[in-house]
Structure formats: structure tokens, C-alpha cells
Amino acid sequence: EVQLVESGGGLVQPGGSLRLSCAASGFTFSSFWMHWARQAPGKGLVWVSRVKSDGSSTNYADSVQGRFTISRDNAKNTLYLQMNSLRVEDTAVYYCARSSGALARLTSWGQGTLVTVSS
Amino acid sequence: DIVMTQSPDSLAVSLGERATINCKSSQSVLYGSNNENYLAWYQQKPGQPPNLLIYWASTRESGVPDRFSGSGSGTDFTLTISSLQAEDVAVYYCQQYYSTPITFGQGTRLEIK
Numbered sequence: 015e016v017q018l019v020e021s022g023g024g025l026v027q028p029g030g031s032l033r034l035s036c037a038a039s040g041f042t043f044s045s046f047w048m049h050w051a052r053q054a055p056g057k058g059l060v061w062v063s064r065v066k067s068d069g070s071s072t073n074y075a076d077s078v079q080g081r082f083t084i085s086r087d088n089a090k091n092t093l094y095l096q097m098n099s100l101r102v103e104d105t106a107v108y109y110c111a112r113s114s115g116a117l118a119r120l121t122s123w124g125q126g127t128l129v130t131v132s133s
Numbered sequence: 134d135i136v137m138t139q140s141p142d143s144l145a146v147s148l149g150e151r152a153t154i155n156c157k158s159s160q161s162v163l164y165g166s167n168n169e170n171y172l173a174w175y176q177q178k179p180g181q182p183p184n185l186l187i188y189w190a191s192t193r194e195s196g197v198p199d200r201f202s203g204s205g206s207g208t209d210f211t212l213t214i215s216s217l218q219a220e221d222v223a224v225y226y227c228q229q230y231y232s233t234p235i236t237f238g239q240g241t242r243l244e245i246k
Contacts, residue, residue: 049235058226058237058238058239058240059175059177059183059226059228059237059240060237061234061235061236061237064233064235073233073234075234076234109182109183113230117171117230117231117232118230119173119185119188119228119230120173120175120183120185120228121185121194123182123183123184124182125181125182126182
């Protein structure tokens with residue numbers, strides 16, 4: 015069974031940093047592109063970033079470009095999102111998800127981790 | 134960026150009746166080389182992550198009941214639930230994966246009338 019379990023969320027002040035993790039199991043992690051998406055409270059889904067299966071290629075939404083860094087450790091079956099210079103508007107539930115290719119649907123999602131940016 | 138616009142924003146349908154949700158993209162998501170529409174539909178129930186229902190605009194994901202169907206091509210797409218069940222109450226999102234950034238529609242909230 016595919017499992018994606020996010021962790022690392024919490025309360026952080028504006029301008030602060032946080033690193034999210036997503037532990038994957040039940041599939042060959044190193045074969046899949048991985049994504050982060052987020053959902054502000056009561057709002058819709060927004061794609062944040064993706065990383066190629068071998069970590070060699072990454073893409074970001076304009077709203078996080080230069081502040082967030084996606085990475086992965088295929089030996090540990092873990093996806094990361096380093097979030098710096100956090101803003102109030104980054105407050106959201108952050109989901110990790112997998113896809114079979116660069117341009118592919120998101121077939122499995124984690125339960126999400128809540129990030130709250132507030133003073 | 135490709136903008137995805139869903140209609141309506143909310144919808145109330147009686148049990149057993151048909152529900153129809155529309156999605157329009159600001160540019161075509163039909164890829165010429167394989168004639169596939171890079172369009173997916175997701176269902177999100179309260180407190181849960183999204184769940185993939187439909188991909189390539191009309192292919193049902195494994196395990197999805199056949200009362201869910203997708204149609205359309207190019208820029209105009211539709212998700213249809215043929216006979217609404219109580220467990221279908223959720224927010225539904227369309228999503229294009231034709232180009233980055235991947236973008237979602239704003240969501241359509243489906244309720245029981």
C-alpha cells in the first residue's frame with residue numbers, strides 16, 4: 015500500500031524557516047516524481063513544487079521561488095521542503111504527492127501537515 | 134500560467150440525480166503528439182487529502198465507481214456523477230498537468246438537496 019506521511023509542520027514567526035519531510039513507503043520511491051501542494055484554511059489547492067525521480071530537476075510556483083527548496087533522499091525514501099523567509103500567506107496544510115512523470119496526474123497524496131505563520 | 138475555471142462554485146443535487154461540474158482552461162491542454170488531454174479531476178472530502186478520480190480527461194482511476202465520468206477536450210471539460218450518493222458530498226477540483234506550473238480550478242462544492 016502506498017503511504018506518504020508528512021511531518022515538520024508547526025507555528026513559526028514571519029521571516030522564519032521550517033523544513034517539512036514526507037516519508038514514503040509501499041512503492042519504489044526513486045522511480046517517481048514527487049510534489050508539494052498546499053491548501054490555505056478554507057481555500058483551494060495550490061501546487062508548490064516538484065522534483066524529478068533522481069533529484070536532478072526541480073520546479074517551483076512563482077509565489078515560493080527563491081524561498082522554498084525541494085529535495086529528496088532516495089536512500090531514505092524521504093522528500094523534503096525547506097521553507098525560508100516564511101510569510102503569513104504561506105499558512106496552509108502542505109501535502110506531498112507522487113506522480114509517474116514530469117507531466118502526470120497526482121496519484122497518491124499524504125494526509126498533510128499544517129504550517130502556521132503568525133507573530 | 135494556465136488558468137482553470139470551474140462552474141458552478143457550489144451545487145446542490147438530490148440523491149439519485151445527476152450532478153455536472155464544468156471546467157474551462159485558459160488554453161488548450163490537448164497534447165498533439167499523443168492526442169491526450171492533460172486534465173484530471175479530484176474529490177476532496179472534509180479533513181482528507183484530495184483523491185484522484187479521473188485522468189486524461191476521461192479515464193477513471195482504479196477503484197473509482199463508474200457513476201463518475203469525465204468528458205471534454207481542448208479547453209472545456211465536464212465531470213458527471215450519474216446518480217448522486219450521500220458519500221459523494223465533497224469539493225471537486227479539476228487540474229491541468231499540461232505545463233508547469235500545474236494549476237487547479239477553484240473547486241466546486243457538491244451538497245445534497
